[in-house]
Amino acid sequence: MKQFALWSALIIAVATAASLAMVHFKPTSATWQQLVRPGPLSARHAYLSDRCTTCHEPAVGVTVANCTACHANAERLLGRQPTAFHASIEECAACHIEHQPTNLRPLVMDHVALAKVGARTLARASRSDADSAATLKSLETWLRIQRPEQLDANSTREALNCAGCHDRRDPHFKRFGSDCAQCHGLESWIIAGYQHPSSRSKECVQCHQPPPSHFMEHFSMVSQKFAGKEHARVDECFECHNTTSWNDIVNVGFYKHH
Numbered sequence: 001m002k003q004f005a006l007w008s009a010l011i012i013a014v015a016t017a018a019s020l021a022m023v024h025f026k027p028t029s030a031t032w033q034q035l036v037r038p039g040p041l042s043a044r045h046a047y048l049s050d051r052c053t054t055c056h057e058p059a060v061g062v063t064v065a066n067c068t069a070c071h072a073n074a075e076r077l078l079g080r081q082p083t084a085f086h087a088s089i090e091e092c093a094a095c096h097i098e099h100q101p102t103n104l105r106p107l108v109m110d111h112v113a114l115a116k117v118g119a120r121t122l123a124r125a126s127r128s129d130a131d132s133a134a135t136l137k138s139l140e141t142w143l144r145i146q147r148p149e150q151l152d153a154n155s156t157r158e159a160l161n162c163a164g165c166h167d168r169r170d171p172h173f174k175r176f177g178s179d180c181a182q183c184h185g186l187e188s189w190i191i192a193g194y195q196h197p198s199s200r201s202k203e204c205v206q207c208h209q210p211p212p213s214h215f216m217e218h219f220s221m222v223s224q225k226f227a228g229k230e231h232a233r234v235d236e237c238f239e240c241h242n243t244t245s246w247n248d249i250v251n252v253g254f255y256k257h258h
Helices: 002-024 029-036 043-048 064-071 075-079 081-088 111-124 130-142 153-159 163-169 217-227
Strands: none
Touching (some): 075 081, 081 130, 081 163, 111 153, 130 163
């Protein structure tokens, strides 16, 4: 009983001290920001360092409404095919992460996170609403699934339509179709273990398009003469080029032409 009384007295003393401290110490909003600030903002957002509520909502965090208040009119971003998908995404913080070391860009391109964001956006959209219908139309260009429940946690990557963002950067000139995942992975664009067909192949133009210079006088005045193949045609790539590198010329070696 005596020990219980001692503990009760101690608790009352601590509570009283805390109450007195709060009476004499009234922290301002700036003080609270200093206590909870997780790190610096990126250079572009640095001017908002003391205005947390510009991006954050109490008990909610960063909201897309606050982001689009400044970025909704980013015409250059929304007008380019590789980044046009931002128009239909209703989450920003999944890929754009602030409060990191100042030498890092606030961007983490996580394709898995992108697929999940797409599925959540799909779940919120409604075909009966005009704005949602536009969002659904945009989602169709870069998301393969038609319903959010189709997203499989074990095959998230397959939910993305690579060509929806990368079509205009296709170095294969659409000769291999639009299913990039047949050869490429998200972790690295390089194909591990890829072996080029034999240099004896005569059908190089099936995959390789000659550069513009080969259709000008440069081809006869420079290219043919340097390779010693003055009678080679533009479509006979194998006459001058090795498969080790495009600049590795047969019986000549590496040619630095720029």
